[in-house]
Amino acid sequence: MMDSIMTTYGRLPVTFRRGEGSYLYDTEGKKYLDALCGIAVTSLGHAHPKVAEAISKQASTLVHTSNLYHIENQTKLADKLCQLSGMSNVFFANSGAEANEAAIKLARLYGTNKGVENPHIVVMKGSFHGRTMATLSATGNKKVQEGFGALLPGFTRVPYNDLDAVRRVAKKNEDIVAILVEPVQGEGGVIIPEDGYLKTLREICDKWGWLLMVDEVQTGMCRTGEWFGFQHSGIQPDVMTLAKALGNGVPIGACLAAESVNDVLRPGTHGSTFGGNPLSTSAALAVVETMAAADSKTNASEMGEYLHTELATALAEVDGVKLIRSKGLMLGIVLEKDCGELVAQALEAGLLINVTAGNVVRLLPPLTLSQQEADEIILTLKTLITAFLQQ
Ligand SMILES: Cc1ncc(COP(=O)(O)O)c(C=O)c1O
Numbered sequence: 001m002m003d004s005i006m007t008t009y010g011r012l013p014v015t016f017r018r019g020e021g022s023y024l025y026d027t028e029g030k031k032y033l034d035a036l037c038g039i040a041v042t043s044l045g046h047a048h049p050k051v052a053e054a055i056s057k058q059a060s061t062l063v064h065t066s067n068l069y070h071i072e073n074q075t076k077l078a079d080k081l082c083q084l085s086g087m088s089n090v091f092f093a094n095s096g097a098e099a100n101e102a103a104i105k106l107a108r109l110y111g112t113n114k115g116v117e118n119p120h121i122v123v124m125k126g127s128f129h130g131r132t133m134a135t136l137s138a139t140g141n142k143k144v145q146e147g148f149g150a151l152l153p154g155f156t157r158v159p160y161n162d163l164d165a166v167r168r169v170a171k172k173n174e175d176i177v178a179i180l181v182e183p184v185q186g187e188g189g190v191i192i193p194e195d196g197y198l199k200t201l202r203e204i205c206d207k208w209g210w211l212l213m214v215d216e217v218q219t220g221m222c223r224t225g226e227w228f229g230f231q232h233s234g235i236q237p238d239v240m241t242l243a244k245a246l247g248n249g250v251p252i253g254a255c256l257a258a259e260s261v262n263d264v265l266r267p268g269t270h271g272s273t274f275g276g277n278p279l280s281t282s283a284a285l286a287v288v289e290t291m292a293a294a295d296s297k298t299n300a301s302e303m304g305e306y307l308h309t310e311l312a313t314a315l316a317e318v319d320g321v322k323l324i325r326s327k328g329l330m331l332g333i334v335l336e337k338d339c340g341e342l343v344a345q346a347l348e349a350g351l352l353i354n355v356t357a358g359n360v361v362r363l364l365p366p367l368t369l370s371q372q373e374a375d376e377i378i379l380t381l382k383t384l385i386t387a388f389l390q391q
Contacts, residue, residue, distance in 0.1 A: 012347055019046025022366050022373050024352070035365040035377050036352045040186070040218050040330075043245035044290055045366045051248045054286035055279065064277045073281035080288050084227045086236050087256035091265060092276025096217035096243035097130025099253035102270055103180065103213050103239045104134050106257065108154070110211060110264050111177030118153075122169060122179040122210075124160040126357075128187035129180065129215055138180060140188070160185060161193040163200050170208050178211035178239075179204075183229030186218035186364075189357030190325045190332025198233040205238070211261060213239035217253070218330070221245035222291050222367055225301030225328035232327075250283035252276070296367040300328040303369045307331060307377065314382040320389035329369065333361040333381070335389065342388055351380045361385070 016024045016032075022045055024032045037043055044051060058073070065071060078090040093099045104121065111119025123129075127140040136144050137152035140160075145151055156173055158165035160181075170176065179201055185191040198214075205212040214237040219229030223245065230237050238261055243253035253275075257264065274280070291297070308326040311333065315321045322334040338358040346353045354362045365377065 012344060014347060021045040021047075022369060030350065032347070032350050032352055033373060033376055033380075034352045035363045036354050037245075037364050037366055038249065039354065040223060040244045040364040041247075042249050043221060043223065043296070043367045044248050044287060044294075045368045048248060048286075048290065050290045051250075051283055051286045054282045055250060058279050058282035061278075063279045064274070066273060066277075067271065067275065071276060071278055071281065073278050073285055074276040077276070077281045077285050077288065080285070081242070081254065081256060084288070085240060085256060086258075087240060088259040088262040089257055090276075091255045091257075091270065091272075092281070093243075093253035093255065093272050094251045094274050094280070095130070095253045096215075096241065097132045097135045097253075098272065098275070099217060099241035099243050099255045100129045100135045100138065100180070100215060101132055102255035102265070103215075103241050104138065105270055106239060106255065106261065106264050107178035107180075107211050107213060109269060110261055111175070113264065114177070114209070116175055116177055118175045119177040120154050120156050120173060120175040121213075122166060122176055123155045123157050124181055124185070125157060126160050126185055126188035126191060127180075127182055127215075128185070129217075160188070160191060161197055163197065163204070166201065166204055170204060176208065176210060178213050180213045180215060182215045183219045183232070184224060184327050184330055186330065186362075187356055189334070189360040190327075190330055190362055192325055192327050196233075198230055199235050202233075202235040202237075211238040213237060213241070215241050217241055217243045218364075219327075221287070222296040222300050223328055223330055223364070225304060226297055227291075229327070246287060247280055247283045248287045250280050252280040252284050291367070294368070297328075299369070300367045303365075303367075303371070303374055304328040304331065306371065307363070307365075307374050310374070310378050311381065314378050315385060318382075318386050318389060321385065329363075329365055329367055331363040332356075333363075333385070335359045335361065335385070337389075339385075339388060342384060345384050345388065346380065349380050349384060351377065351384075353381070
């Protein structure tokens with residue numbers, strides 16, 4: 001169907017009209033179990049009453065003033081995020097890519113201030129950091145970069161989960177000032193590095209005076225079973241970026257800095273008209289408060305384990321299922337062949353999933369998921385994957 005929307009997305013043939021909790025309803029009234037959450041965004045489920053109330057109250061009070069003035073909700077939210085993460089201060093943006101832009105600029109300025117003429121950031125193969133020119137240059141996926149001319153220089157790429165590769169580039173390149181890394185690669189196929197990976201990256205950064213910057217756009221906000229993915233490793237990063245679930249659907253991104261670098265971005269060095277406005281920060285405050293009260297990280301951890309174990313059992317006898325990877329409620333079922341068509345088949349069956357890296361069925365269900373809903377996902381997936389692999 002041709003409409004007046006730019007075709008940047010190949011869309012599935014469905015329009016949703018309403019959501020409630022883990023479910024979406026289309027224009028025909030058909031019900032779907034949302035095991036994708038708008039790609040890790042609606043982590044508290046759809047139309048969460050606390051978030052809806054906060055947005056509605058704020059919308060009828062004050063939506064926008066700009067960052068030329070103090071914003072109460074923004075200050076409160078920054079304090080909460082710093083408390084939860086051990087970081088020192090926050091720059092608010094409107095998306096994950098923008099949060100990473102801020103991180104990239106912070107690292108470059110940090111380098112410049114140290115006298116590094118041409119600051120470089122170590123980035124990973126298979127990574128995803130966004131679609132702006134700087135963040136697609138940092139992204140480790142040729143398909144994302146192709147056709148857009150000269151990429152932003154200043155990125156040194158190494159394989160993910162390969163500490164020796166990082167050590168090697170450290171010796172060769174004096175211009176390196178930072179590492180930018182996802183605690184778990186999401187778009188890359190739910191790739192979980194070996195235990196100790198972030199801890200050793202931290203040590204390498206300390207040895208060379210680099211910043212450790214974690215892209216928690218997908219892994220943050222309780223998704224992996226901790227508030228932030230780095231917290232599984234017992235380290236502190238220098239910079240962390242957030243977006244996606246932070247506003248449960250209201251666009252907001254954040255770049256958090258540790259105390260040692262909390263004064264790198266100074267007046268005039270960076271900005272955003274909308275970033276952290278009263279409306280988006282009211283939503284995010286409600287998200288943080290609700291996640292804390294509901295102990296979302298524990299549910300993510302427990303339901304993640306349940307889904308992993310039960311899926312493994314359900315798919316044990318199915319030929320062509322390679323393995324399941326998971327961290328909290330970030331799950332990837334790796335098949336032996338590409339399986340993009342499963343997305344449309346699942347939609348037909350009333351289940352929203354995603355396929356990434358060609359052959360990985362990716363699940364990012366709400367952190368509020370119940371056992372009954374988990375069972376529904378498992379049953380539908382077992383039927384679909386079995387039929388697909390027998391074709
Ligand atoms: C790890 C990571 N970083 C950055 C982004 C980009 O976020 P956005 O689409 O909000 O710009 C994504 C989006 O999938 C992501 O997964």
